[in-house]
Amino acid sequence: MLKYIKGHMDSISGIEIYPIISLLIFFSFFVILFWWVFTAKKEYIKNVSNIPLDNQNDQIL
Known part of the structure; x- marks a missing residue:
């Protein structure tokens, strides 16, 4: 599962700026x-x- 997510994250250009932001x-x-x-x-x-x-300001109900 992690390799699947990492593969997609690597394909996104400019994603390394989000952790810095x-x-x-x-x-x-x-x-x-x-x-x-x-x-x-x-x-x-x-x-x-x-x-x-x-x-x-307290009120007793």
Whole structure:
């Protein structure tokens, strides 16, 4: 089965660029996430982290 798939993959021209593009997208996402985490305002992080503990919007059914 693997030889069958590999044979078809070899016949596709330019297929070697897809793993490189996937790696760049993956790496870029985590670099941007890392940058956002360290540049986010501490007040915003505190407000967002307290949302689950905020009882003002809870309704008893």
